[in-house]
Amino acid sequence: MNPNTPSMSVVIPVYNEQDWIGRCLDALAGAAARAEWPVEIIVVDDGSTDRTPEVLAQRTGITVLSQPNQGRFEARRAGLAKASGDRVLLLDSRVIVDTDSLRFLRGQLTEHPERKVWNGHINVASADNPYAGFMAGLVTVPWRRYFANPRLTSFGVEEFDLFPKGTGFFCAPKESLEGSVAAFASLYEDVRLASDDTRMLRWIAERERIHLSPEFAATYHGRDTLRKFAAQSYFRGTTYVDSYLATSGPARNALFAALGLGAVGAGLLVKRPKATVALGAACSAAAGAVVKRCGASNAEARAVAGLLPLFAAGFGAGVLRGLGLALRTWLRRVTGR
Structure with a gap:
């Protein structure tokens, strides 16, 4: 591996995703192999009550942390504390990483070390899921500048509201994520109801530009029933x-x-x-x-x-x-x- 390539940890919070966590891990492993990039994978089971713990127990090559249900923010905090990589990729269990995404990211971090922070380009599986399609369609309005011409670009805090962002597929230096977690403050007392992604990302955007590219992409599979919607x-x-x-x-x-x-x-x-x-x-x-x-x-x-x-x-x-x-x-x- 190129000595300039940073080490990578992946943190995946999961709650009651027995049908998706295996697919997520398989896609991640395939993308890492394609990139020839050894990655540390940490899955935090946030008090799942379905078969998620059983599915995780059958996997090899990953670290599993278990905790009572505390919400996604606390699950990520636990995973981040365990991570040993120079960079940390936050990944949600319903996000399926594209085959060449990590190869692209590795090249960018190696050849352009000044491009430190990356937000994934998310494609939503909406063709047969109108509930996911609704959410995907809705965000095209505020983020139309990017969707009109998806390309390698970046944004800072001044344009923060105008570009796609989220912690479902997001990579940054470990110290940046640790800083955003330490600075996190919600308007609510119950952190499970807090905006765990926007507040973290805004803090990072105040310090580093966040990069986007269709080549660093994944597919999100949204909720698929009226009740869940x-x-x-x-x-x-x-x-x-x-x-x-x-x-x-x-x-x-x-x-x-x-x-x-x-x-x-x-x-x-x-x-x-x-x-x-x-x-x-x-x-x-x-x-x-x-x-x-x-x-x-x-x-x-x-x-x-x-x-x-x-x-x-x-x-x-x-x-x-x-x-x-x-x-x-x-x-x-x-x-x-």
Whole structure:
């Protein structure tokens, strides 16, 4: 191996993913072999109650840490503390690494050591999953600058809201991730409800540019039932508040605008329910057309048009929960109770 190639640890938090963790590990092992890059793999089982522990017990060549359910942030913190590599790749169990992604990343880290931080280019498996397609279509609007022309690029904190980002497939120097974890502070007392990725990544973006490329890619397999989609919408509303309420920018402006529209819509629904339903249907159709223009596929655009009302209801409820949690935490800190 090239002596300039940094050592790599991979940290995978997992909770009740018996059907996906094996696929995730197989793809990771294949990509590492393709790159001729020995990697340390650490899987943190965050209190799974399905067969995930049994699946992990059958694997060789990995380190498994087990802990009571504490949420993804604490699982990653535990894995990070165990990692020995110069670089750490954060990977989620539903993310399947592309075959040549680690070979590309190794080349970049070896030949361009100044490009220290990498966010994966995520392709969403949405063709037969409208719930995943909805989420994939929705983000084409704020991140349209990149999706219009996917290419090797980078962004800093000034453009933070305008580019794809997430800790489901993210690589950085270990010390950078440790610094972001140490600086982590949520608006909520329960870290399981906190925005564990946006806050960490913003801290890193203030210090290093985050790089993107379609050649450092993976495929995400999203939730695939209506019940899971509704639960995810609710959860994302809560984490969105934690991500953006305290930080000025387009994302916070969108939050305030959504709250205003939600209040107006609720008032209209009470006074003129039929007209409100018709307006909502028209807005959903318009949203499908907008995401299509921003780069969404036809299937993703249809998913946005069809599922927007359900998502808006769940996300809005999650936002209200988040605002309540933030207010409660603030009051306790002010009063000391």
